[in-house]
Amino acid sequence: MSKVLVIGAGGVSSVAVHKMAMNSDIFSHITLASRTKSKCDAIAESVKSRFGVTIDTAAIDADDVAATTALIQSVKPALVVNLALPYQDLAIMDACLAAGVNYLDTANYEPRDEAKFEYKWQWAYQERFKEAGLMALLGSGFDPGVTSVFATYTKKHLLDRIDTLDILDCNGGDTGLPFATNFNPEINLREVTANSRHWENGQWVEGPALSHKQAFDFEGVGQKNMYLMYHEELESLAKFYPEIKRIRFWMTFGDSYLKHLEVLENIGMTSIEPMMFQGREIIPIEFLKALLPEPASLGPITKGKTNIGTIATGEKDGVAKTFYVKNICDHEEAYAETGNQAVSYTTGVPAMIGAAMMLTGKWSGAGVFNMEQLDPDPFMDMLNKHGLPWTVEELDAPLAF
Secondary structure, eight states, X not given: OEEEEEEOOSHHHHHHHHHHHTTTTTEEEEEEEESSHHHHHHHHHHHHHHHOOOOEEEEOOTTOHHHHHHHHHHHOOSEEEEOSOGGGHHHHHHHHHHHTOEEEXXXXXXXXXXXXXXXXXXXXXXXHHHHHTOEEEEOOBTTTBHHHHHHHHXXXXXXXXXXXXXXXXXXXXXXXXXXOOSSOHHHHHHHHHSOEEEEETTEEEEEOTTOOEEEEEETTTEEEEEEEEOOTHHHHHHHHOTTOSEEEEEEEOOHHHHHHHHXXXXXXXXXXXXXXXXXXXXXXXXXXXXXXOOGGGGGGGOBSEEEEEEEEEEEETTEEEEEEEEEEEEHHHHHHHHSXXXXXXXXXXXXXXXXXXXXXXSSOOSEEEEGGGSOHHHHHHHHHHTTOOEEEEEESSOOOO
């Protein structure tokens, strides 16, 4: 049994902490810290009422390395689970090194002033963590995270060689609202408005955002339009699976969402460039975030399912094969269990499982690790046991696009 410190108090954190409380044989003590302590207290009250487990809460500015280091030293956790904003990854990694504690996150570092999702800043910590005898686990969410584990599982058990890999992310949830984002609006909009990029024949192929569309029939959801995008797991998959000739990421968006997004882009509301307004400097996308519904508030009104998976082509024993590994998650069931909708659930549960892997020693090592580098089997086993069951389907043919 081990102590854990969770930083961040959004929907993903709420799910992770609820699931940790349900596994007290692994997580003996939980401390939840965020800039706004009242958010931590609300999560703690929900955990107490649902499961009878008491967790500690604290206020912390995760950008302040010294203060975060002091909090870690005070709590004395075996692991820090970073579920704050990706802008804060490096500061929290610095604090973990200073305090001598292992680290986990769900999303790679991104500078505040540039919509650039890259692992290079965190991979640069490899030697420091290795020399300290500490483990840093990057991207233990769903995508990145589970989708990378699906790929690793496919390579270990289903295919001798992977030739192409497509990641398909469908949120079939409906809030009844004209425009809302299911996770942090600022991060979501920066992702969606970035140029598309995919890996093909040893190089990146780039194009305009949301310019490549395909229809796909998702089990449990129905036919949806999905769009070619860049997502951070493409970078780590390309690094650790150089054999794969093409890796693509697809995400579904409804027509109403795209219509609103186009208008917001056209009037500059998705910009990350500072501007002056009434004598003070503001960043338009941060102002927009304040206007949009808080993702954590969407749980009670979201209906439908998510369907996220990987389709891999390759060879097994000299025969060409295609395998589809996926999870389907129900928004209302996720809300009933943890008080959060399925987009938070599908990220928060893998964060808990990644932490469990480290705390139980099933995943261990010194240095900075991505999900693709670790044994998929114990992680896949816990997915089935803790709310994210997966299926494997052999397809008759690869994708036709």
